[in-house]
Structure formats: structure tokens, C-alpha cells
Amino acid sequence: MRRVKSYMTVVLMMTAVLLPVSCARTEKAADREFSNTPQGNFLALWTIMDEHYCFFDLKRERLGVDWNEVRARYAPSITDKISAQALFEVLCNMIGELRDGHVNLTSSYDYGRNWSWKTDYPANYSKDIQDSYLGIDYKIGGNGYYYRILDDNIGYFVVESFDDMMSSSRINAMLNHMALCNGIIIDIRNNGGGLVLASQMLASHFTEKTVTTGYSRYKTGPGHNDFSKPYANEISPADKDLRWIKPVVVLVNRGCFSSANDFACSMKALDGVVLLGDTTGGGGGLPMSSELPNGWVVRFSSAPSFDAEMHHIEFGIAPDIRVDMKDEDIAAGRDTYIEEARRYINDKIVNP
Amino acid sequence: MTDSFRCSDIKGILATFIFAVLPLSLKGQNNVWNLPGYRETVRVGSVGLGTVNSRDTYLSQSTYSGFLVAGETDTWTGYKPYRLFSYGRTHSALQIGLLNNSLGGGETMSASGSFHWSGMWHAVETGSYDLLLGPAAMTELAVLYNVQNSNNPVDVTGYIGAGICVDNTVRFSVFHRPIAVQATFHMPLAGVGFAPDYDMPYWYIYQYGEYGKVLHFINPFNNPAFTQQVDLIVPVRSNRLRIGYTFDYQGNRLGGHKRHLGMGYFTLGYVMRFETKDWGRVR
Numbered sequence: 280m281r282r283v284k285s286y287m288t289v290v291l292m293m294t295a296v297l298l299p300v301s302c303a304r305t306e307k308a309a310d311r312e313f314s315n316t317p318q319g320n321f322l323a324l325w326t327i328m329d330e331h332y333c334f335f336d337l338k339r340e341r342l343g344v345d346w347n348e349v350r351a352r353y354a355p356s357i358t359d360k361i362s363a364q365a366l367f368e369v370l371c372n373m374i375g376e377l378r379d380g381h382v383n384l385t386s387s388y389d390y391g392r393n394w395s396w397k398t399d400y401p402a403n404y405s406k407d408i409q410d411s412y413l414g415i416d417y418k419i420g421g422n423g424y425y426y427r428i429l430d431d432n433i434g435y436f437v438v439e440s441f442d443d444m445m446s447s448s449r450i451n452a453m454l455n456h457m458a459l460c461n462g463i464i465i466d467i468r469n470n471g472g473g474l475v476l477a478s479q480m481l482a483s484h485f486t487e488k489t490v491t492t493g494y495s496r497y498k499t500g501p502g503h504n505d506f507s508k509p510y511a512n513e514i515s516p517a518d519k520d521l522r523w524i525k526p527v528v529v530l531v532n533r534g535c536f537s538s539a540n541d542f543a544c545s546m547k548a549l550d551g552v553v554l555l556g557d558t559t560g561g562g563g564g565l566p567m568s569s570e571l572p573n574g575w576v577v578r579f580s581s582a583p584s585f586d587a588e589m590h591h592i593e594f595g596i597a598p599d600i601r602v603d604m605k606d607e608d609i610a611a612g613r614d615t616y617i618e619e620a621r622r623y624i625n626d627k628i629v630n631p
Numbered sequence: 632m633t634d635s636f637r638c639s640d641i642k643g644i645l646a647t648f649i650f651a652v653l654p655l656s657l658k659g660q661n662n663v664w665n666l667p668g669y670r671e672t673v674r675v676g677s678v679g680l681g682t683v684n685s686r687d688t689y690l691s692q693s694t695y696s697g698f699l700v701a702g703e704t705d706t707w708t709g710y711k712p713y714r715l716f717s718y719g720r721t722h723s724a725l726q727i728g729l730l731n732n733s734l735g736g737g738e739t740m741s742a743s744g745s746f747h748w749s750g751m752w753h754a755v756e757t758g759s760y761d762l763l764l765g766p767a768a769m770t771e772l773a774v775l776y777n778v779q780n781s782n783n784p785v786d787v788t789g790y791i792g793a794g795i796c797v798d799n800t801v802r803f804s805v806f807h808r809p810i811a812v813q814a815t816f817h818m819p820l821a822g823v824g825f826a827p828d829y830d831m832p833y834w835y836i837y838q839y840g841e842y843g844k845v846l847h848f849i850n851p852f853n854n855p856a857f858t859q860q861v862d863l864i865v866p867v868r869s870n871r872l873r874i875g876y877t878f879d880y881q882g883n884r885l886g887g888h889k890r891h892l893g894m895g896y897f898t899l900g901y902v903m904r905f906e907t908k909d910w911g912r913v914r
Contacts (some may be wrong), residue, residue, distance in 0.1 A: 498830040570691035
């Protein structure tokens, strides 16, 4: 009898100890999960976007996109027997309705995107012509950062990408190299973005005072209008580094996206800086990523950015001086943008 | 239901069955596991290997699972007669895991650390059974790094809380060999948790000083968490080894997201007994 009691004691103790493990399942079941079926993946993508994408009201206003209507329109295309490739195409088409370069779907065999922000407009850019201005003896300030001094004593600085930071010491070296120039042309055409920090750091070398260049918000809930208060984005002068106070012309086209768009927005708010060219491509939402049940990764704009007047910059920044590349210039190997910028700076020297 | 939950259930049933059929007997106190007396400290250092299961909707809608390695220390200190509590127990653990989604992709790394301190009294004390109860202060931190998320790759959550600790020890013998089974359960009941506010980028926290937006009051409903250890202490010559299974669950529904990190792992440890020179110092 005593032995039986001993067994019972141990069994009861073990059961009591293991009970909380079973309770954990109840917690798990309460979570919403989507099935790894065509319908499940479709619903997961639609819901992730519905709860986290930040530009629904703007896209409805500007593009007439009704996200519920989009779901109703695409849902019939999803059948049990749809192939993975066909499903990918349908899902890409669905999110492509938002015409947002920060909205992508990634699978092992393709990268779904809508680049109409760039492809629907004139390029206003020729790599060969740009290279002819840089020549072969240009200096390299980092990955994607190239510069030289043009014949009329104007600095020419190409920023191909903000994927990497240009360190302060390298920016100082560049500004020191151009110290005697009459002005600087910063060419960010076809710069698809990268690190916001890199663009802000560069901009901080072109101001003598702290300037509020824009605002940003983030989503605080799943509702389309659940946003935080606006947070001011300020560019403060790089106090311990060289700062440029002579004329600056930033060359922009429709290929300027994301961080390059942010750079254009920041520079436009600074004194002595003008934007020349075409409206930028936009990309005014800080992106985040999530994942579908089948492992495909979805990226979406999550935190909207605004300019200093609280206007969305998702559809780009308008230039101060509107310029298009001329066919005759292209034929002659001339870059209309660079030539207009040189003219502007030279005029500024004569008529400050 | 996930693999790790299924796994832990099967292990639990198996353990219960084994203890039920073994020819064991409860006898008087054996010396395989004794609580520390005044100015004594007992410490167990363990290493572990097991499975981890996670879902964090800040990073992904998918559930991830994988393997982990762990290190643990458990320390009991006898406080009589000067302290409020009879015994102090600290549990600290560090677990590092490598996880994949159900398709074998989407590599994610997890790292979690915890520190529990509990002051305990004897609720039941017989020659063969000890039940210790007491309040506990605990802190846990979990970091998930999702390799394929380029813009929001990391999510960090954690809490500092107060809760309970229950510690059972049964001493018996199998084939005249003294053995002790110890089961310990920690659970936070209230405290402060850390998690970003819905889709808040982490750099908002330091750039705009929005610390208030990432702190949340926690309770067992919005921050279900517990640590459960079942250990077998066996003598090997003059040494004491501890073979155990730990299940550590950290979940929360803070900031509009749902997260859990469930870790189950087997441990192997070594029991050390020290004489305490001064509080906190051993020799």
C-alpha cells in the first residue's frame, strides 16, 4: 500500500509539473495563422498589406485604388490547382496595383516589383555621357561616390547609390579638394536609394543651421489611419567637419528613389541648394518585410515620410528648375542637365 | 500545435510512464540532494541541447523551428537565520538557436537570456519530499534576427517582473541507488515588458526618445511566460550529476503583435557545494 502511494505521489507530481506545457498550446491556438494553400497565401498577403501598408488613403485619392475591391477582383483567380508560378504572378499583379517601388514579393525564382515610377517617364540620363564628364581621372570617395573638378572650376559629384555610407573624413576630403570651386553639382540621377543615414549625413555638410526638412510617422495599429504623431526630421550642420556654403545644384530624375528621394527632400529645404531636372521617383515610405506561409517575402511601405510642409513625398519631389535632356545634346554627347547646372552656378557667381 | 509542443508532450508522458513503472521506493532522506544549510551554497552548472519554436509577427507571419544550445546555472543558498527567506534560489540561462520556417528557408537566429531570483520557504518538508514556495523577481530578454528581412531584421522583447517560484524535490532509490527528482517552476505575474509599438522602427526609440511607447505593463495574459525544469540528480562515485529537461516559454501580445519563443532542451550538469564566506561570496 505504501508503495502504491509512492507511485501515485510521483505520478501526480510529474503531471502537475508538465501541465503548463499543455496550457501553452491554448495560447498558440489563439494566434491567427494562414494555411499554406493558394487561398491561404493570397489571404495572408492581402491581410499583411491591409494591416501594415501605410499609403492606402493616398493611393485611393491619387490612383483610385480600393484595397477591398482589389481583393474581390483577384480572389476568383486563386484556385486550388493554380501553379506556384501563376500564383506568384497573380499576387505580384495584386500588389502592383499600389504602384509602389517599396512593395515587392520575393520568391526563389523571381522578384515581383512595379517600377512604373521610373519606367513610365523619360530617362533623362545617359550613363555613357555621364562617364564622359567624369573622365578617367576622377576620384573615388567610396562605393558609389565619384567626383572631379570640371573645366570651368565647378565640382562634379556623382552619388550612384546610398547603399554604403560615405564617411565624414571622405566627405571632408572631397570638399577640401573642391574648396576653390565656384559650386558643386551633385548628380543623384538613377540613384535607387539605400541608407537614409547615408543621405542625411551627406546633407549635413551643406547647411550652417539646423533645418527641419520633413516629417515621418509610423503605423500604430492595423487600421488604415492608425498613425503616430508626426516626428520632425532635422538636418543639423556637421559641426566638426567641413561644410559647403557656395552654390549647390542637385541633379534629379525619375530614377531617384527612396533614400535618394529623401536626400532630394532634405537638400531642397537647405539654403543655397536647388534641385534641377525632373520630379524624383518617390518612395516616401520606410519599408518593412513580412512573410507568407509558403516562405515568399513581402516588402511594403510602412512609415510615411513628408516634406517640410507635411506633403507626402511618396510620388516624388518636384525640382526647382525643370529640365529635360535634349535629343541634340544627347547626339552631341552633351548632358543637358550638367550644362544647365554649370550655367546656373556660373550665373550665380556673376549675379550672386 | 507545433513540433516542439508535441515533442515535449511525448517526453512528459514517457517520463511519467518510466517513473510509474520503475521499482522505486520513497525512503528517508538520502544524501544525493540536500538543501544548503546556513552559510552553504549549492550550485549546478549545466549545458543543454534541444529544440526551439518561434513566431513573431513583427518579423514574419510564419512559424519557425530549429535547434538550440543552452547554458544554465542554478544556485541555492541557505539564509537561516538572518534573512527573511529560508533559501535563495537563482536561475540564469542563455540559449542560442538557429531556426527555419516550415519550408526550410528564412533563416532566423534567436538568442535569449534570463535571470530569476526567488526567496523561498519550506511549505512541506518530510524526509523524502521538499516543497519550497516563494516570490520571485525575474528578467528575460529575447532577440530574434531574421536574415531575409532587410529593413526590419531584428525584434527584441523582454520584461522585468515579479512572480512565483515552486520547487519540488523527491528523494527515492532505484535498485538501492539514491536518486532525487527536482521540479522547479517560475512564472512572472506582473511587471514591465519591452516591445516596439506595432510597426515602430527601432531607431525611433533613440532618435526621438520614445521610450514610453515601448514599455508595457505585463500580466500572465499579455505576457504568458514560464520556465519549467525537471531534473534527475544521480550520484556518480563521490560526484553528483544532474540530468534534466527545461522548457522555457516566453510569449507576449505587446504593441499589437504576437510573439512566442518556446524552448525545450535536455541538460547535463554538475552539482557543486560550497561553504559561503560572506553573502554572495563562496569559497
